[in-house]
Amino acid sequence: xxxxxxxxxxxxxxxxxxxxxxxxxxxxxxxxxxxxxxxxxxxxxxxxxxxxxxxxxxxxxxxxxxxxxxxxxxxxxxxxxxxxxxxxxxxxxxxxxxxxxxxxxxxxxxxxxxxxxxxxxxxxxxxxxxxxxxxxxxxxxxxxxxxxxxxxxxxxxxxxxxxxxxxxxxxxxxxxxxxxxxxxxxxxxxxxxxxxxxxxxxxxxxxxxxxxxxxxxxxxxxxxxxxxxxxxxxxxxxxxxxxxxxxxxxxxxxxxxxxxxxxxxxxxxxxxxxxxxxxxxxxxxxxxxxxxxxxxxxxxxxxxxxxxxxxxxxxxxxxxxxxxxxxxxxxxxxxxxxxxxxxxxxxxxxxxxxxxxxxxxxxxxxxxxxxxxxxxxxxxxxxxxxxxxxxxxxxxxxxxxxxxxxxxxxxxxxxxxxxxxxxxxxxxxxxxxxxxxxxxxxxxxxxxxxxxx
Amino acid sequence: xxxxxxxxxxxxxxxxxxxxxxxxxxxxxxxxxxxxxxxxxxxxxxxxxxxxxxxxxxxxxxxxxxxxxxxxxxxxxxxxxxxxxxxxxxxxxxxxxxxxxxxxxxxxxxxxxxxxxxxxxxxxxxxxxxxxxxxxxxxxxxxxxxxxxxxxxxxxxxxxxxxxxxxxxxxxxxxxxxxxxxxxxxxxxxxxxxxxxxxxxxxxxxxxxxxxxxxxxxxxxxxxxxxxxxxxxxxxxxxxxxxxxxxxxxxxxxxxxxxxxxxxxxxxxxxxxxxxxxxxxxxxxxxxxxxxxxxxxxxxxxxxxxxxxxxxxxxxxxxxxxxxxxxxxxxxxxxxxxxxxxxxxxxxxxxxxxxxxxxxxxxxxxxxxxxxxxxxxxxxxxxxxxxxxxxxxxxxxxxxxxxxxxxxxxxxxxxxxxxxxxxxxxxxxxxxxxxxxxxxxxxxxxxxxxxxxxxxxxxxxxxxxxxxxxxxxxxxxxxxxxxxxxxxxxxxxxxxxxxxxxxxxxxxxxxxxxxxxxxxxxxxxxxxxxxxx
Numbered sequence: 001x002x003x004x005x006x007x008x009x010x011x012x013x014x015x016x017x018x019x020x021x022x023x024x025x026x027x028x029x030x031x032x033x034x035x036x037x038x039x040x041x042x043x044x045x046x047x048x049x050x051x052x053x054x055x056x057x058x059x060x061x062x063x064x065x066x067x068x069x070x071x072x073x074x075x076x077x078x079x080x081x082x083x084x085x086x087x088x089x090x091x092x093x094x095x096x097x098x099x100x101x102x103x104x105x106x107x108x109x110x111x112x113x114x115x116x117x118x119x120x121x122x123x124x125x126x127x128x129x130x131x132x133x134x135x136x137x138x139x140x141x142x143x144x145x146x147x148x149x150x151x152x153x154x155x156x157x158x159x160x161x162x163x164x165x166x167x168x169x170x171x172x173x174x175x176x177x178x179x180x181x182x183x184x185x186x187x188x189x190x191x192x193x194x195x196x197x198x199x200x201x202x203x204x205x206x207x208x209x210x211x212x213x214x215x216x217x218x219x220x221x222x223x224x225x226x227x228x229x230x231x232x233x234x235x236x237x238x239x240x241x242x243x244x245x246x247x248x249x250x251x252x253x254x255x256x257x258x259x260x261x262x263x264x265x266x267x268x269x270x271x272x273x274x275x276x277x278x279x280x281x282x283x284x285x286x287x288x289x290x291x292x293x294x295x296x297x298x299x300x301x302x303x304x305x306x307x308x309x310x311x312x313x314x315x316x317x318x319x320x321x322x323x324x325x326x327x328x329x330x331x332x333x334x335x336x337x338x339x340x341x342x343x344x345x346x347x348x349x350x351x352x353x354x355x356x357x358x359x360x361x362x363x364x365x366x367x368x369x370x371x372x373x374x375x376x377x378x379x380x381x382x383x384x385x386x387x388x389x390x391x392x393x394x395x396x397x398x399x400x401x402x403x404x405x406x407x408x409x410x411x412x413x414x415x416x417x418x419x420x421x422x423x424x425x426x427x428x429x430x431x432x433x434x435x436x437x438x439x440x441x442x443x444x445x446x447x448x449x450x451x452x453x
Numbered sequence: 454x455x456x457x458x459x460x461x462x463x464x465x466x467x468x469x470x471x472x473x474x475x476x477x478x479x480x481x482x483x484x485x486x487x488x489x490x491x492x493x494x495x496x497x498x499x500x501x502x503x504x505x506x507x508x509x510x511x512x513x514x515x516x517x518x519x520x521x522x523x524x525x526x527x528x529x530x531x532x533x534x535x536x537x538x539x540x541x542x543x544x545x546x547x548x549x550x551x552x553x554x555x556x557x558x559x560x561x562x563x564x565x566x567x568x569x570x571x572x573x574x575x576x577x578x579x580x581x582x583x584x585x586x587x588x589x590x591x592x593x594x595x596x597x598x599x600x601x602x603x604x605x606x607x608x609x610x611x612x613x614x615x616x617x618x619x620x621x622x623x624x625x626x627x628x629x630x631x632x633x634x635x636x637x638x639x640x641x642x643x644x645x646x647x648x649x650x651x652x653x654x655x656x657x658x659x660x661x662x663x664x665x666x667x668x669x670x671x672x673x674x675x676x677x678x679x680x681x682x683x684x685x686x687x688x689x690x691x692x693x694x695x696x697x698x699x700x701x702x703x704x705x706x707x708x709x710x711x712x713x714x715x716x717x718x719x720x721x722x723x724x725x726x727x728x729x730x731x732x733x734x735x736x737x738x739x740x741x742x743x744x745x746x747x748x749x750x751x752x753x754x755x756x757x758x759x760x761x762x763x764x765x766x767x768x769x770x771x772x773x774x775x776x777x778x779x780x781x782x783x784x785x786x787x788x789x790x791x792x793x794x795x796x797x798x799x800x801x802x803x804x805x806x807x808x809x810x811x812x813x814x815x816x817x818x819x820x821x822x823x824x825x826x827x828x829x830x831x832x833x834x835x836x837x838x839x840x841x842x843x844x845x846x847x848x849x850x851x852x853x854x855x856x857x858x859x860x861x862x863x864x865x866x867x868x869x870x871x872x873x874x875x876x877x878x879x880x881x882x883x884x885x886x887x888x889x890x891x892x893x894x895x896x897x898x899x900x901x902x903x904x905x906x907x908x909x910x911x912x913x914x915x916x917x918x919x920x921x922x923x924x925x926x927x928x929x930x931x932x933x934x935x936x937x938x939x940x941x942x943x944x945x946x947x948x949x950x951x952x953x954x955x956x957x958x959x960x961x962x963x964x965x966x967x968x969x970x971x972x973x974x975x976x977x978x979x980x981x982x983x984x985x986x
Contacts (some may be wrong), residue, residue, distance in 0.1 A: 051870070095856070095859045096859075098777045098859040098862060098863035099859045099862035101862050101866015101867065101869070102863075103775070103867055105774065106810070118870055119866045119869075120866055121871065123866075127527065143950055143951050143952070146951075147789035147950060150949070150950075151791065151792055154789075154790065154791035154792040154826065156828060158640075158792050158826055160741050160742075161639060161640040161740055161742075161744075163742075196949060196950060241802065261940065265739055266738065267636050267637035268637050269629055300573070302570045302573045306569075310622075311565055314621070314622050314625070327686070339629070370574040373574040373576075374574055374575075374576045377575055377576035377595055378576035381576055381593060384873070384875070385874060387870075388874075441633075441637075
């Protein structure tokens with residue numbers, strides 16, 4: 001049984017930043033093992049007596065949805081992974097996991113699908129068996145498939161009450177013309193409604209992407225490492241298959257500015273968003289690290305934009321960036337929630353001024369350092385439970401394509417220099433590379449009584 | 454994860470009918486034909502008000518310290534027994550706005566921007582949240598930066614800047630949280646807040662803790678200053694410290710907070726819970742789908758032995774965001790009606806994006822509720838009847854042994870996941886002090902180990918009578934839905950895909966299962982008028 005390393009952690013965190021450069025920024029060493037079939041198993045001992053987090057990361061997301069009319073399928077398929085196997089038919093798996101005290105769920109993003117289970121270490125052996133079983137032997141009938149398609153439609157309806165879904169849909173489909181990031185993870189509404197008809201396709205989707213070489217398992221917490229390795233070999237060892245290769249369309253360079261306007265009929269505050277095409281987060285370039293720093297530098301709580309628009313002139317409720325790390329070139333954004341529609345020109349002017357100043361070479365080195373310190377401390381403070389550690393490690397491993405993704409990213413962040421923000425702004429934050437989204441609350445026009453059925 | 458754009462005093466007497474302040478009858482409702490089915494009681498059932506014994510008042514600045522050896526983070530959790538029940542009439546939202554102004558509006562030393570600049574490089578966290586009876590100030594910092602953070606956190610509590618411009622900014626945000634956030638952007642949350650208002654007419658729990666439009670608009674800076682002195686006082690404060698904590702830090706924090714006023718203004722006495730039943734409120738809102746919440750207030754709390762078997766019964770019926778609950782399995786998994794269906798033995802708020810229950814949202818008067826996530830409009834009545842049907846089934850007989858074991862095993866494991874962070878451990882320990890119970894989660898586990906299906910069933914029968922339910926729908930075409938409710942129309946369902954015969958057979962029974970709604974107690978309200986005052 002692996003026991004706490006909290007004392008070591010405390011020593012690491014107590015060191016000044018300069019002394020930590022050569023040391024890992026993620027204070028939990030990873031123990032990696034790749035099975036012969038290509039499955040990557042990462043074990044992370046963590047002080048959580050009697051508890052363990054088990055995260056399975058499949059490198060498939062809405063990015064992989066290349067076929068017309070099948071958007072949203074990665075997310076839909078995530079739901080199907082709970083539908084049982086010959087050994088553990090639908091309901092049986094949940095009942096057993098529940099009885100053992102495990103809490104489970106899953107989520108899908110543009111790039112990855114993550115299945116997460118947390119609970120008592122005492123049930124880990126059975127958990128490894130059940131997880132391996134569903135990834136190897138998933139089986140469901142057409143009626144089950146069709147019923148679940150309705151639940152996914154319900155999920156869309158639930159989300160549709162908020163303007164965020166519409167904003168994401170419109171921004172993506174305007175900024176992207178070819179790449180699959182042009183649709184959201186939920187998929188186009190019309191495609192979701194057609195999902196019940198794609199039973200056969202769902203089996204093909206499983207064969208394509210749910211393969212050992214496309215999957216990483218992260219186990220974080222209190223467990224016997226040797227036994228875990230044995231259980232993993234026993235239950236996952238016979239899993240076969242190779243991930244498919246599909247051509248994900250490359251997005252051609254944008255040559256002129258674009259814009260999109262949304263009229264939203266229920267009460268909401270106006271939104272103003274700038275989105276520029278920007279490079280992927282990859283272990284081989286500093287681009288992702290630069291964008292992590294830049295998002296906070298330009299729009300974080302100590303940024304001139306926040307100080308001016310939110311705290312001083314009270315034109316906006318908030319400013320921020322929706323940037324997140326992506327496997328392929330995606331969008332770098334500045335976002336504002338305005339207090340009143342009439343402030344839109346002033347907000348746009350403030351955005352323009354900040355971007356222009358940065359591109360002209362004006363950069364506040366102290367704020368860059370503060371931002372890097374903030375990101376480092378925020379990461380450490382956010383790694384308090386096995387779940388939090390497994391989520392951060394697993395998500396970044398999936399996006400960056402290596403189990404060390406999180407460490408590599410934060411090492412790169414620690415190396416970001418102020419002039420790199422300037423260079424990034426000059427290269428990417430240009431008007432011709434930008435999409436502007438404006439959302440306005442516009443109440444529906446009253447209908448005449450005669451128009452109603 | 455999406456891209457980052459990615460919520461018993463059984464008097465039995467006929468008390469006067471409480472007025473639902475937010476409900477406005479519209480013409481169509483008046484036109485509803487009063488032809489209740491013969492099974493419906495007439496006249497409408499009277500409310501059954503009840504009182505609950507007050508929650509504890511721990512000694513002034515009662516302190517709970519949970520040191521964790523080797524941990525480099527310090528967690529602060531200051532919980533005041535001050536909430537929206539302390540808002541003066543006509544100033545609804547005052548407690549929350551005061552807390553926000555303290556947490557965000559700067560200190561005498563630091564303006565609001567300077568406060569952010571001081572906290573930012575250390576990624577220190579400092580926030581405030583207000584519920585019905587409690588306000589929590591929570592902070593976290595790496596121990597490298599503890600001294601500076603202590604100064605700031607102390608100043609936030611003791612030397613708030615109370616700047617008019619910041620009040621104006623935060624008031625506008627609070628107003629927008631009602632006008633846009635609550636009314637416009639989240640049908641499910643609107644349904645839950647509307648259920649609160651429906652259960653507590655003419656009661657301090659009625660209004661949204663963030664305030665009402667009229668209340669927030671009437672608040673002055675002088676109100677805020679006076680309220681700060683009146684409610685954020687030593688005698689209402691429980692101090693929680695965890696992580697890299699030692700005796701000297703405890704002493705340092707207590708010495709600093711000794712500068713808070715010793716005694717508060719008189720605390721408001723809660724009137725009896727109205728105990729309304731058989732009401733329905735349909736909130737008119739332009740939506741693709743219909744959100745449903747239902748529930749009733751009851752006096753059952755963690756300090757009653759029956760709470761534990763009832764909590765298991767409710768978890769069995771539908772644990773929050775879990776797959777194996779009866780409601781989830783029946784309504785979503787077998788019938789594909791929506792995204793999820795859950796039930797709650799005490800008032801519930803989700804913590805952020807996690808599925809964990811928020812801590813320190815305790816209430817003197819509690820409620821049982823069911824949350825049906827949005828369904829297609831044509832299925833709204835069927836889904837509501839389904840929820841009531843499966844609650845009735847729960848009460849009809851003890852659960853099968855195997856399913857009982859699943860629910861019990863799950864709750865035994867889940868409660869361990871609820872206490873993984875220092876802030877949550879503090880939160881539970883503070884709730885224990887307020888409810889006057891031994892450690893709640895441990896007590897839950899001990900009670901679960903000894904429980905039998907029969908005990909769970911009997912406790913559920915004692916406390917979860919479906920006849921007490923009140924229903925809220927957030928829907929487009931509210932008048933039509935209200936009419937169907939008032940007429941107690943059956944609710945057949947049609948599926949786009951084949952269903953097993955046993956599901957269809959049960960559907961026939963669900964479709965005509967009575968909803969505990971009285972035709973004269975169905976109201977309609979426009980979302981745009983909700984929480985106006």
